[in-house]
Amino acid sequence: MKLGIVFEGGASRSLFSCGVMDALLTENILADYVIGVSAGIAYGTSYVSKQIGRNLELSLKYMHDKRYMGLRHLLNPKNRSYYNRAFAFNRIPKELVLFDFDTFANSGTEAVATLTNIKTGKAEYMTLPCDDWEKHISIIWASCALPFLFQPEEIDGNLYLDGGCSDPIPYKKALEDGCDKLICVLTREKDYQKTADHSLPFIKRSFKKYPELVNVLANRSENYNQTRSEIFELAKTGKLFVIAPTSTVGFNRTERDPQKLQDMFDQGYSLTKKEMNKLREYLSV
Numbered sequence: 001m002k003l004g005i006v007f008e009g010g011a012s013r014s015l016f017s018c019g020v021m022d023a024l025l026t027e028n029i030l031a032d033y034v035i036g037v038s039a040g041i042a043y044g045t046s047y048v049s050k051q052i053g054r055n056l057e058l059s060l061k062y063m064h065d066k067r068y069m070g071l072r073h074l075l076n077p078k079n080r081s082y083y084n085r086a087f088a089f090n091r092i093p094k095e096l097v098l099f100d101f102d103t104f105a106n107s108g109t110e111a112v113a114t115l116t117n118i119k120t121g122k123a124e125y126m127t128l129p130c131d132d133w134e135k136h137i138s139i140i141w142a143s144c145a146l147p148f149l150f151q152p153e154e155i156d157g158n159l160y161l162d163g164g165c166s167d168p169i170p171y172k173k174a175l176e177d178g179c180d181k182l183i184c185v186l187t188r189e190k191d192y193q194k195t196a197d198h199s200l201p202f203i204k205r206s207f208k209k210y211p212e213l214v215n216v217l218a219n220r221s222e223n224y225n226q227t228r229s230e231i232f233e234l235a236k237t238g239k240l241f242v243i244a245p246t247s248t249v250g251f252n253r254t255e256r257d258p259q260k261l262q263d264m265f266d267q268g269y270s271l272t273k274k275e276m277n278k279l280r281e282y283l284s285v
Contacts, residue, residue: 001181001283002033002179002180002181003183004033004181004183005031006174007035007044008037008186009037009038009164011253013188014038014040014042014043015055015264015268016245016248016267016268018055018056019056019264019266019267019268020243020272021047022056023272024047024272025052029283030107031047031183032108033174033177033178034110034111034112035113035125035177036112037114037143037162037168038143038144038163040185040187041113041128041140042143044111045104048104049099051103054099055265056261058096059265062088062096064256067087068083070082081151082146082149082150110127113139113142113163114143114166114173115155115162116213117159119158119159121166121214121216123163123167123173125170126139138155141153142161143160143163146161146162147165147207147217165217168220169186169227171227181240183240183279184235185243186244187248188245189245190232190242190244193225194224195221200217200218
């Protein structure tokens with residue numbers, strides 16, 4: 001059996017996924033393959049490195065810290081992104097809430113980030129390297145690079161933005177890569193439907209050099225809803241297992257409130273524990 005886990009993005013909403021990750025680790029459910037989008041893969045690396053509590057610790061300590069994210073970082077010509085790259089992606093993992101890179105490298109789990117090539121508008125999938133920290137971070141950063149809140153990230157001569165633009169829940173890639181058991185961790189309720197993006201005129205002006213990207217962004221809500229519909233149909237037939245929050249009401253995409261972050265984490269943790277018998281039954285079939 002090759003077990004895969006898909007982590008949807010969702011910025012601060014991914015604290016739900018962090019709770020799921022820790023619950024899985026306490027039950028010794030270790031995936032052979034992890035693929036994620038944006039914050040899904042950024043936090044997912046701590047699951048691969050088996051660091052229970054790490055994601056929650058860094059979120060509660062630093063998400064409300066002005067050094068972590070905010071408009072001033074977007075306006076800073078040395079950063080030009082809503083999140084402070086030097087602090088969030090370098091100082092925290094290297095100095096403040098240490099990332100266990102050795103365990104990550106020796107885990108035996110393939111960790112894959114989803115990115116969007118802004119020229120083609122298509123999703124690309126990059127395995128996170130274990131021998132090149134700077135490229136490792138660059139790939140995760142690119143996967144997180146929401147249009148307008150980030151600048152496109154250059155990797156090997158190509159420019160990339162958030163993988164969620166083109167493949168928000170990359171379950172098909174996991175199946176293509178040989179996963180015969182698949183857990184999909186979502187960050188929106190099961191009945192959620194994404195509505196049309198009203199900023200499309202601004203998107204067309206801003207990315208007029210990249211018509212394929214504009215086309216993908218114009219159809220993003222439709223593609224997202226279709227992907228979720230496919231996932232839930234597969235779950236009904238036992239082809240995969242879905243874990244999704246019961247409520248994200250009142251929780252902002254860039255939520256900073258420590259209590260709300262804790263509550264979202266707790267929801268993911270407790271729901272996964274509650275579903276554990278069903279999950280183990282699914283894995284054993």
